[in-house]
Amino acid sequence: xxxxxxxxxxxxxxxxxxxxxxxxxxxxxxxxxxxxxxxxxxxxxxxxxxxxxxxxxxxxxxxxxxxxxxxxxxxxxxxxxxxxxxxxxxxxxxxxxxxxxxxxxxxxxxxxxxxxxxxxxxxxxxxxxxxxxxxxxxxxxxxxxxxxxxxxxxxxxxxxxxxxxxxxxxxxxxxxxxxxxxxxxxxxxxxxxxxxxxxxxxxxxxxxxxxxxxxxxxxxxxxxxxxxxxxxxxxxxxxxxxxxxxxxxxxxxxxxxxxxxxxxxxxxxxxxxxxxxxxxxxxxxxxxxxxxxxxxxxxxxxxxxxxxxxxxxxxxxxxxxxxxxxxxxxxxxxxxxxxxxxxxxxxxxxxxxxxxxxxxxxxxxxxxxxxxxxxxxxxxxxxxxxxxxxxxxxxxxxxxxxxxxxxxxxxxxxxxxxxxxxxxxxxxxxxxxxxxxxxxxxxxxxxxxxxxxxxxxxxxxxxxxxxxxxxxxxxxxxxxxxxxxxxxxxxxxxxxxxxxxxx
Amino acid sequence: xxxxxxxxxxxxxxxxxxxxxxxxxxxxxxxxxxxxxxxxxxxxxxxxxxxxxxxxxxxxxxxxxxxxxxxxxxxxxxxxxxxxxxxxxxxxxxxxxxxxxxxxxxxxxxxxxxxxxxxxxxxxxxxxxx
Numbered sequence: 302x303x304x305x306x307x308x309x310x311x312x313x314x315x316x317x318x319x320x321x322x323x324x325x326x327x328x329x330x331x332x333x334x335x336x337x338x339x340x341x342x343x344x345x346x347x348x349x350x351x352x353x354x355x356x357x358x359x360x361x362x363x364x365x366x367x368x369x370x371x372x373x374x375x376x377x378x379x380x381x382x383x384x385x386x387x388x389x390x391x392x393x394x395x396x397x398x399x400x401x402x403x404x405x406x407x408x409x410x411x412x413x414x415x416x417x418x419x420x421x422x423x424x425x426x427x428x429x430x431x432x433x434x435x436x437x438x439x440x441x442x443x444x445x446x447x448x449x450x451x452x453x454x455x456x457x458x459x460x461x462x463x464x465x466x467x468x469x470x471x472x473x474x475x476x477x478x479x480x481x482x483x484x485x486x487x488x489x490x491x492x493x494x495x496x497x498x499x500x501x502x503x504x505x506x507x508x509x510x511x512x513x514x515x516x517x518x519x520x521x522x523x524x525x526x527x528x529x530x531x532x533x534x535x536x537x538x539x540x541x542x543x544x545x546x547x548x549x550x551x552x553x554x555x556x557x558x559x560x561x562x563x564x565x566x567x568x569x570x571x572x573x574x575x576x577x578x579x580x581x582x583x584x585x586x587x588x589x590x591x592x593x594x595x596x597x598x599x600x601x602x603x604x605x606x607x608x609x610x611x612x613x614x615x616x617x618x619x620x621x622x623x624x625x626x627x628x629x630x631x632x633x634x635x636x637x638x639x640x641x642x643x644x645x646x647x648x649x650x651x652x653x654x655x656x657x658x659x660x661x662x663x664x665x666x667x668x669x670x671x672x673x674x675x676x677x678x679x680x681x682x683x684x685x686x687x688x689x690x691x692x693x694x695x696x697x698x699x700x701x702x703x704x705x706x707x708x709x710x711x712x713x714x715x716x717x718x719x720x721x722x723x724x725x726x727x728x729x730x731x732x733x734x735x736x737x738x739x740x741x742x743x744x745x746x747x748x749x750x751x752x753x754x755x756x757x758x759x760x761x762x763x764x765x766x767x768x769x770x771x772x773x774x775x776x777x778x779x780x781x782x783x784x785x786x787x788x789x790x791x792x793x794x795x796x797x798x799x800x801x802x803x804x
Numbered sequence: 805x806x807x808x809x810x811x812x813x814x815x816x817x818x819x820x821x822x823x824x825x826x827x828x829x830x831x832x833x834x835x836x837x838x839x840x841x842x843x844x845x846x847x848x849x850x851x852x853x854x855x856x857x858x859x860x861x862x863x864x865x866x867x868x869x870x871x872x873x874x875x876x877x878x879x880x881x882x883x884x885x886x887x888x889x890x891x892x893x894x895x896x897x898x899x900x901x902x903x904x905x906x907x908x909x910x911x912x913x914x915x916x917x918x919x920x921x922x923x924x925x926x927x928x929x930x931x932x933x934x
Contacts, residue, residue: 466930
């Protein structure tokens with residue numbers, strides 16, 4: 302067993318961990334030792350090839366194939382230096398006032414979060430991209446929405462020097478996306494924070510962690526860890542968990558913390574999503590250019606869905622089409638003519654959906670589709686089809702219909718063709734990329750896991766600073782809100798550091 | 805062969821899910837098998853066992869209805885068998901088929917040659933390559 306000791310250890314390097322590392326890094330100048338322990342690898346710039354399966358295997362948990370316990374939904378999240386910020390599209394959204402009010406967390410105001418969120422949007426270069434860099438896949442979405450009088454909006458995205466590779470979800474090969482791997486972590490390292498990759502934290506004990514450092518696989522990507530492979534015990538006077546909404550609750554459950562925290566793992570939400578496709582009569586620019594430039598959220602409250610432009614790669618596209626055989630192949634052969642829209646359903650924290658662990662201590666996500674979420678997916682699919690046809694598509698793939706190919710002539714019958722009864726888990730391809738909750742904020746251990754500034758109830762030295770803090774769904778792309786919450790946690794640690802480190 | 809199964813079963817499944825796979829040559833199948841093997845390499849043994857059982861079930865269940873195994877059915881009958889599994893009233897059966905379908909789609913469309921064949925030519929150079 303190897304030993305190490307730090308004043309502060311941060312577990313995870315994504316939107317939460319990277320932010321905490323940056324915001325605490327000035328403490329290094331006062332002599333404090335701070336480490337970030339990241340399970341995934343750190344890739345060299347030239348290793349971002351954009352090849353689908355190769356990059357998914359290198360950058361995602363389970364190669365992007367992490368499944369819910371019943372196998373009916375894939376949840377994609379990053380496992381690399383920079384966490385999920387390496388594989389998102391950089392869409393930068395401010396938290397909504399109505400959502401933060403509904404969270405009803407004492408001492409957490411929308412004004413405070415909004416102010417912090419704007420700071421990180423500026424720091425990570427979030428802006429509206431120029432019109433001449435927007436491809437037809439996105440422009441057709443705008444055209445369709447406007448024809449239907451929908452209130453389409455443009456996403457701010459955090460890119461700098463984008464060349465339009467369209468490979469955001471496979472890690473930008475041009476280092477244009479300004480995730481924590483490009484901004485917060487390098488800032489933290491410059492100030493003296495140590496980042497240790499390939500280091501999986503197994504358990505958290507009383508101001509100590511056990512961890513395992515893996516060797517670089519012979520055919521794998523990324524740098525070897527700066528630590529020798531092997532098992533480690535790491536003492537830390539302050540521990541901040543930022544391993545994400547699946548792995549942070551799982552780590553705490555593995556560590557036996559569920560005994561005093563009955564809400565640990567509960568309240569999991571994830572914005573279940575369906576990828577909608579349509580075929581146009583002519584080729585359009587789709588896989589070139591930033592994939593996610595516009596969204597439609599006017600039905601978020603009434604219809605439980607948000608639509609976003611998107612464009613995926615051959616395998617993910619094939620997997621997202623329902624069915625098989627010739628109708629499936631026909632859409633794949635039309636790849637250069639495809640337009641895509643992502644339907645994100647609004648799910649809510651409930652008693653069933655939660656993170657637990659199996660006998661080996663691995664995370665298990667118990668997830669059941671709520672009626673409102675199914676309604677959102679179906680209504681979102683219908684709205685997407687309307688937008689496609691309004692934009693001139695000749696046929697649409699409809700996953701929630703008995704016959705999944707809809708010709709333009711059938712457009713007036715969309716409400717009859719698509720139906721919730723056709724939503725069968727395991728048949729309709731559903732995936733998610735916004736895992737949230739499991740360590741929700743609140744007042745007491747009986748209704749939450751942490752207080753409003755991320756301190757775990759009953760453990761003065763233990764904090765959480767990632768999407769697991771969300772007490773309920775955020776209803777939009779989460780990284781900016783995660784950073785804002787992580788900033789609150791970091792501020793609190795800075796304020797209390799003398800007491801916490803002295804005791 | 806991935807999943808240690810008779811290649812004829814797996815190839816019949818591929819041909820039903822992705823009809824274009826019937827045209828693959830030996831080198832193409834070699835690529836497919838490498839992709840599938842890599843996909844399954846780090847998966848739990850329990851999952852691989854389930855997939856093997858599910859594949860065998862696909863091969864032999866049609867005997868009850870059609871009097872012959874999956875590999876000896878016509879393409880239309882094979883499609884009917886898989887559609888039955890895809891729409892099955894038991895979610896575990898649907899999920900099992902979904903898992904196999906995912907492996908087949910990864911094996912076929914995860915190959916650069918298949919991506920090129922459908923016109924997907926994304927490049928890190930982005931607009932510069934257009």
